[in-house]
Amino acid sequence: MQAEIYVAASAAVFGTGVYGLILARHILRKLLALNLMGGGVFLLLITLGGGADGPPDPIPQAMVLTGIVIAVSATAFALAMLVRLYQETGRATLELEDDDQEGGGDG
Amino acid sequence: MAEQAMILLVFLPLLAACLAFVLAGTPARVIAGITMAALPALMLPITVDVIDQGEIAHSLGGHAAPLGIRLVADGSGALMLWLVAIIGSLASLHAWFSFRDQPDAEGTFWPLWLILIAGLNGMFLSCDLFNLYVAMELVTLSAVALVALAGGPVALSAAMRYLLLAMLASLAYLLGVVLIYNATGTMDFRLLAADLEATPEVIISLVLITVGLLLKTAIFPLHVWLPRAHASAPGPVSAVLSALVVKASLFVLYRIWFWSGAELDLAPAEWVLGLAGAGAIIYGSLAALVQSRLKLLVAYSTVAQLGYLMMIFPLASLLAWPAANYQIMAHALAKAALFLAAANILRGQGTDRLQELGGLDRRQPIDLFAFGIAGVSIMGLPPSGGFLAKWMFLETAWAQAAWGWLAVMVIGSLLAAAYIFRALAGMLTSRQTEFQARIRPVHRAMSLSALALALLALASGFASSPILELLGLEPPGLSVDS
Amino acid sequence: MGTLAWHSMPLLILLTSLVTGIVIFIAGEQRVMLRTVMNLAGALAKLVLVGIMLIAVAAGHEFEFRVPLMPGLDLLLRVDALTMLFTTLSAILWLLTTIYAIGYLEGTENRARFFGFFSLCVAATMGVAGAGNLFTFFIFYELLTLATWPLVVHRGTPEAFAAGRSYLRYTLFGSAVFLVGLVWLNGLAGSQDFVAGGYLAHLAADHRPALIGIGLLLLVGMGVKASLVPLHPWLPRAMVAPAPVSALLHAVAVVKAGAFGIVRVYYDIYGIDLAGSLHLTTVLAVAAAFTILYGSIRALAQTAIKQRLAFSTVSQVSYILLGVALASPMAAIGGLVHLVHQGVMKITLFFCAGNWGETLGVHQIRELDGTGKRLPWTGISFTIGALGMMGLPPVAGFVTKWHLGAGAVQANQYWVIGVLVASTVLNAMYFLPMIYRIWFRPPPETWPEESVPADHQTRLALLVPTVLVAAMAVSIGVLASHPASPLSWVQLIISEYY
Structure with a gap:
C-alpha cells in the first residue's frame, strides 16, 4: 500500500514538473520544474528498489546517488548560465530570436 | 592490449581534462593535442580485435555488472569510436589555431572539449543503460557549455534552450530506464532482450526512452533547439556537435530498439519513427x-540528414x-x-550572410x-x-x-542539392563586399582540417569494404525480419 | 610494360586529366606558365595513351580495370571499340579546346578555377566513355554534372547563375530519375557489366512491364543531357558560358554523354532486339525525330549566334539517337558516326562564334554582315561546318545522313526519310542566311567591340584550333572510306552487334 502512495506521489511530482517546465516563462522557474521532475524520478527509483521484504536492492540506491550528483551539477551550471544570460540580455526568459540576428560561432 | 585501450579511450581524455583545467594556457593546449592525437592510435588494437x-x-576494476561498469566494443561501436577519433582530432587541429586569439575562451575550451570526447567514447563503449545515462549527461553538459563559450546573447540563449530541453530529455530517459529496471531487473541492453515483454510498463518506459533520445537527437518535430545551438557555437564545436553528439543519442536508440527490443513487435511504432524522419x-x-x-543553413541540413537515419x-x-x-x-x-x-x-x-560571400x-x-x-557527399x-x-538505403x-x-529520400537529395548549390552560387558570385572590421585571419591549418574531413567523406565512397567488414554482424533486432 | 600498367590504361587516361585538374587547382591563379604546361602536357599525354589503346583495341585487345566498391557493385573501367570512339573524339578535341581556351581567356579572372574544372569535366567524360557497367557510368555521369556547373556560372553574372540554376534543375532531376531506374534495374538483374547484345533477354518473359519502366526511366535520365525535347531547355540557356565551354562541353562532352549512355542502354544492357520488342526503340525514334524537327524550327527563330547553334545542337544530337532507334545496321552506323561528326562540326561552329565575339564583339546574327572580309579563315571554317551540318558532301555530315537514310530504308521506316529531308531543308534555312551575311553583305563602318587591330586576324590561339577542326570536318568526310576514319571504326563496332 505504502509503495503505491509513493509511486503516485512520484508521478504527481514528475507531472507537476513537466507542467511547470512547459508553462513557466522565467528560466529559474523552468529549472525548478526540472528539479521537481528529477525528484519524482528519484522517489520512484527508491520506492521500486525499496524491497518490501528483505534487504533493499543496492543498485537503485547507487543510481539515485549518481543521479542526484548529476542533477545538482546540471542545475548549478544552468544557474551560472542564467546569470550570464541576464547580464548579457537583461532578461531571464527565452525569446525566439530573429534568424537574421548576428550570431557568434566563428571561433 | 585492446582492453586497456578501451579504458584509456574514456579515461585518458578525462585525465587530460583535469590537467588542462589546472595548467591552462599553452600546456593545456599541448596536453589536449597529444591526447587527441593518441585516440586514433588507441583505436588500432581495438579495431584488430573487433574484426x-x-x-x-x-569489466572495470574486475567488478561484475550490474554494480560494476562494463565496457564493450562491437563493430558499429568501433566505427563510431573511429569517427570520434578522426573528427575529434581534426576539429582539435582547427581549435588549436582558431582559439589562439581568444585566450580567455581557450582556457575553458580544452577541458570541456576533452570531457566531451570522453563522454562520447563512454557512450559508444557502454552497454548498460544507466552508464549510458551518465555518459550522455557528461556529453550534454560539456556540449552546452561549449556552445555558450561563443558568448553573446544569441549563443547564450541557444545554449540555455539546448540545456533545458536536454535536461528534460535526460529525465524522460532516466524515468524510462528506472521502469525498465523495475520490470526486468537488468540494464544491459543485450541481456534485456530476453526479459522484455510488451507489458504496459515496458511500453511506457520504451516510449519515454525513445522520446527522450529523439529530443536529444533533434529529430523533427523535436529539433527546435538544434539549428541555433549548432549554428552559434564556435566552429570546431559545431562540427563535433552536428557530426557526433546528435548521432550518439541516436546510436543509443538503435541499441535499445535493435538489441533490447529484438523480441518485441515494434512495427507500428517503427512507422511513426519513419514518418518523423520523413518530416525531418x-x-x-x-x-x-x-x-x-x-551556418544556419548547415545546421538545418543536419536536421534534414538526421531524418535519413530514421529510415532504418x-x-x-x-x-x-x-x-x-x-x-x-x-x-x-x-x-x-x-x-x-x-x-x-x-x-x-x-x-x-549568403548574399555577402561573393x-x-x-x-x-x-x-x-x-x-x-563535403556538399557533394x-x-x-x-x-x-x-x-x-543513399544507394544502400534506396x-x-x-x-x-x-x-x-524511396520517394522521400530521392526528393530529399534533390532538395539538398538545391540548398548546397544555393550556398555555392552565393560564394562564386563576382560581386564582393568587404567587412574589414570583423575579418580575422584564417590559419592555413584551419582550412586544411576542413579539407581533410571533406576528402575523407569523398574517400569513404570508395573504401566501403573495410568499413563494412568492421561493421560485422547485424544487430539481432534486424536479422529476424526481411 | 607490366601487366598492371597495361590493365590500368583506362585509369591512366582518366588520371591524365584528373591530375591535371588537381595540380591546376593547387597551383593557384598566378602560376600561368605551370598551368599552361600542365594543360598541354595532360592533353598530349592523353592523346598518346589514346593512340596506343586505339592500336591495341583494333588488334582485338580489351582493357579492364575493376575495383569493388561495395559487395556486388564494382567500379569498372573497360575499354571496347565504342569506348574508344568517344574517348578519341574527346581527347583530340580536349587538346584543341584547351589551346583555344588559353587564348580565349587570356587576361581574365579565375582561370585556375576554369581550367581546373575543365580538366575535371574531361576526366568525367573519359569515365563516362570507359564505364564498364551502368553503376560506374552513373558515377561519372554525375561527376560530369557537378564539374560542369562551375563552368556554366563561370562569368559570375546573374544571367550565368540563372543558367546554372536551370542546368542543375534539369540535370539533377534527370539524375534522380536515372538513379531510381538504376536501383530498379539492379534489384531486378543485379549489377552486371555491359555485354554486347545485352543481358536482360532472360527477364523479358516475366518482367515485361518492369523492363519497359526501367527503360523509360533511364531514357528520361539520360535524355536530359542528350537534350531530348522536352528536356532540352537547359542547353540554350547554358550558352552564357564562355565559348570553349559551349564548344567542348555542350556540343561534345555533356550532350554526348547522354547520347552515349542511351546507346549503351539500348545495345549493351537491353540488346537492340529486346529494346525493339519492348517498343523502347519506337519511343526513342519518335522522341528523336520530334527533337530533330523541333530543334531546327526553334533554331530558325533565334537571333543570337550561340542560341541558334544551341538549338542546332539539340536537333543534331538526336540524329545519333535516331540511328540507334532505327535498329538497322546502316542506321546504327550513321548514328554512331554522327557522335564524332557532330562533335567535330559543332565545335567548329562554336569556335567561330567565339572568334567573332572575342575579336569583333559580334554576338547577333544580324551583326555578321561582312565578317568574311575581316576574318576570312573564321568565315571559311564556319561555312565548312555549316555546310557539313546541312549534309552537303564532302563534309562529314553527308556521311551521316547518307547512312541514316539508307538505314531507314533498310528498316522499312520510310517516314524517317521525310524527317531527314525536312531537317535538311530547315538546316539550310537557318545556316544559309548566316553564310550569305558573312560573305555577301557589306561590312559595317565599325564593329561592335573590336579587340584586335584591323590589319590582323584574330589571335593565333583562337584561329589555329578553329581551322584545324574545320579541316578535320572535311577530311573525315572525304576520307570516310579510309581504314583509320571514324566511319571504318564505327563499322568495326557495329559488326559486333549485327
Missing part, C-alpha cells in the same frame, strides 16, 4: 533552403543496418567539414573547395560516402517495395 572476435569487453528530411531541407546565413526503422532489415551506419559516417565526416569550412568563411569574411573563391579557395566537396551524389549510403527501400520512403 577478429566480433566484439571485446572489459522534407522540413529540414526546406528550412535550409530559405536560410540567409551559412520502417525499413528495418539486414540491408538497412549498413546503410544507416554508412550514413552516420558519411554525414559525420561531411558535416564536420561543412561546419569547419563555414566557420572559416565566417571568420575570413566577417560575415556568413568572390570567396579568390579569397578562401580551400574553404570553398572543402565546402563543395551531403547531396548524396557520386562519388562520395553519402552516395553509397536498394533497401526497393527490396521492400517501400515506394513512399
Whole structure:
C-alpha cells in the first residue's frame, strides 16, 4: 500500500514538473520544474528498489546517488548560465530570436 | 592490449581534462593535442580485435555488472569510436589555431572539449543503460557549455534552450530506464532482450526512452533547439556537435530498439519513427533552403540528414543496418567539414550572410573547395560516402517495395542539392563586399582540417569494404525480419 | 610494360586529366606558365595513351580495370571499340579546346578555377566513355554534372547563375530519375557489366512491364543531357558560358554523354532486339525525330549566334539517337558516326562564334554582315561546318545522313526519310542566311567591340584550333572510306552487334 502512495506521489511530482517546465516563462522557474521532475524520478527509483521484504536492492540506491550528483551539477551550471544570460540580455526568459540576428560561432 | 585501450579511450581524455583545467594556457593546449592525437592510435588494437572476435569487453576494476561498469566494443561501436577519433582530432587541429586569439575562451575550451570526447567514447563503449545515462549527461553538459563559450546573447540563449530541453530529455530517459529496471531487473541492453515483454510498463518506459533520445537527437518535430545551438557555437564545436553528439543519442536508440527490443513487435511504432524522419528530411531541407546565413543553413541540413537515419526503422532489415551506419559516417565526416569550412568563411569574411560571400573563391579557395566537396557527399551524389549510403538505403527501400520512403529520400537529395548549390552560387558570385572590421585571419591549418574531413567523406565512397567488414554482424533486432 | 600498367590504361587516361585538374587547382591563379604546361602536357599525354589503346583495341585487345566498391557493385573501367570512339573524339578535341581556351581567356579572372574544372569535366567524360557497367557510368555521369556547373556560372553574372540554376534543375532531376531506374534495374538483374547484345533477354518473359519502366526511366535520365525535347531547355540557356565551354562541353562532352549512355542502354544492357520488342526503340525514334524537327524550327527563330547553334545542337544530337532507334545496321552506323561528326562540326561552329565575339564583339546574327572580309579563315571554317551540318558532301555530315537514310530504308521506316529531308531543308534555312551575311553583305563602318587591330586576324590561339577542326570536318568526310576514319571504326563496332 505504502509503495503505491509513493509511486503516485512520484508521478504527481514528475507531472507537476513537466507542467511547470512547459508553462513557466522565467528560466529559474523552468529549472525548478526540472528539479521537481528529477525528484519524482528519484522517489520512484527508491520506492521500486525499496524491497518490501528483505534487504533493499543496492543498485537503485547507487543510481539515485549518481543521479542526484548529476542533477545538482546540471542545475548549478544552468544557474551560472542564467546569470550570464541576464547580464548579457537583461532578461531571464527565452525569446525566439530573429534568424537574421548576428550570431557568434566563428571561433 | 585492446582492453586497456578501451579504458584509456574514456579515461585518458578525462585525465587530460583535469590537467588542462589546472595548467591552462599553452600546456593545456599541448596536453589536449597529444591526447587527441593518441585516440586514433588507441583505436588500432581495438579495431584488430573487433574484426577478429566480433566484439571485446572489459569489466572495470574486475567488478561484475550490474554494480560494476562494463565496457564493450562491437563493430558499429568501433566505427563510431573511429569517427570520434578522426573528427575529434581534426576539429582539435582547427581549435588549436582558431582559439589562439581568444585566450580567455581557450582556457575553458580544452577541458570541456576533452570531457566531451570522453563522454562520447563512454557512450559508444557502454552497454548498460544507466552508464549510458551518465555518459550522455557528461556529453550534454560539456556540449552546452561549449556552445555558450561563443558568448553573446544569441549563443547564450541557444545554449540555455539546448540545456533545458536536454535536461528534460535526460529525465524522460532516466524515468524510462528506472521502469525498465523495475520490470526486468537488468540494464544491459543485450541481456534485456530476453526479459522484455510488451507489458504496459515496458511500453511506457520504451516510449519515454525513445522520446527522450529523439529530443536529444533533434529529430523533427523535436529539433527546435538544434539549428541555433549548432549554428552559434564556435566552429570546431559545431562540427563535433552536428557530426557526433546528435548521432550518439541516436546510436543509443538503435541499441535499445535493435538489441533490447529484438523480441518485441515494434512495427507500428517503427512507422511513426519513419514518418518523423520523413518530416525531418522534407522540413529540414526546406528550412535550409530559405536560410540567409551559412551556418544556419548547415545546421538545418543536419536536421534534414538526421531524418535519413530514421529510415532504418520502417525499413528495418539486414540491408538497412549498413546503410544507416554508412550514413552516420558519411554525414559525420561531411558535416564536420561543412561546419569547419563555414566557420572559416565566417571568420575570413566577417560575415556568413549568403548574399555577402561573393568572390570567396579568390579569397578562401580551400574553404570553398572543402565546402563543395563535403556538399557533394551531403547531396548524396557520386562519388562520395553519402552516395553509397543513399544507394544502400534506396536498394533497401526497393527490396521492400517501400515506394513512399524511396520517394522521400530521392526528393530529399534533390532538395539538398538545391540548398548546397544555393550556398555555392552565393560564394562564386563576382560581386564582393568587404567587412574589414570583423575579418580575422584564417590559419592555413584551419582550412586544411576542413579539407581533410571533406576528402575523407569523398574517400569513404570508395573504401566501403573495410568499413563494412568492421561493421560485422547485424544487430539481432534486424536479422529476424526481411 | 607490366601487366598492371597495361590493365590500368583506362585509369591512366582518366588520371591524365584528373591530375591535371588537381595540380591546376593547387597551383593557384598566378602560376600561368605551370598551368599552361600542365594543360598541354595532360592533353598530349592523353592523346598518346589514346593512340596506343586505339592500336591495341583494333588488334582485338580489351582493357579492364575493376575495383569493388561495395559487395556486388564494382567500379569498372573497360575499354571496347565504342569506348574508344568517344574517348578519341574527346581527347583530340580536349587538346584543341584547351589551346583555344588559353587564348580565349587570356587576361581574365579565375582561370585556375576554369581550367581546373575543365580538366575535371574531361576526366568525367573519359569515365563516362570507359564505364564498364551502368553503376560506374552513373558515377561519372554525375561527376560530369557537378564539374560542369562551375563552368556554366563561370562569368559570375546573374544571367550565368540563372543558367546554372536551370542546368542543375534539369540535370539533377534527370539524375534522380536515372538513379531510381538504376536501383530498379539492379534489384531486378543485379549489377552486371555491359555485354554486347545485352543481358536482360532472360527477364523479358516475366518482367515485361518492369523492363519497359526501367527503360523509360533511364531514357528520361539520360535524355536530359542528350537534350531530348522536352528536356532540352537547359542547353540554350547554358550558352552564357564562355565559348570553349559551349564548344567542348555542350556540343561534345555533356550532350554526348547522354547520347552515349542511351546507346549503351539500348545495345549493351537491353540488346537492340529486346529494346525493339519492348517498343523502347519506337519511343526513342519518335522522341528523336520530334527533337530533330523541333530543334531546327526553334533554331530558325533565334537571333543570337550561340542560341541558334544551341538549338542546332539539340536537333543534331538526336540524329545519333535516331540511328540507334532505327535498329538497322546502316542506321546504327550513321548514328554512331554522327557522335564524332557532330562533335567535330559543332565545335567548329562554336569556335567561330567565339572568334567573332572575342575579336569583333559580334554576338547577333544580324551583326555578321561582312565578317568574311575581316576574318576570312573564321568565315571559311564556319561555312565548312555549316555546310557539313546541312549534309552537303564532302563534309562529314553527308556521311551521316547518307547512312541514316539508307538505314531507314533498310528498316522499312520510310517516314524517317521525310524527317531527314525536312531537317535538311530547315538546316539550310537557318545556316544559309548566316553564310550569305558573312560573305555577301557589306561590312559595317565599325564593329561592335573590336579587340584586335584591323590589319590582323584574330589571335593565333583562337584561329589555329578553329581551322584545324574545320579541316578535320572535311577530311573525315572525304576520307570516310579510309581504314583509320571514324566511319571504318564505327563499322568495326557495329559488326559486333549485327
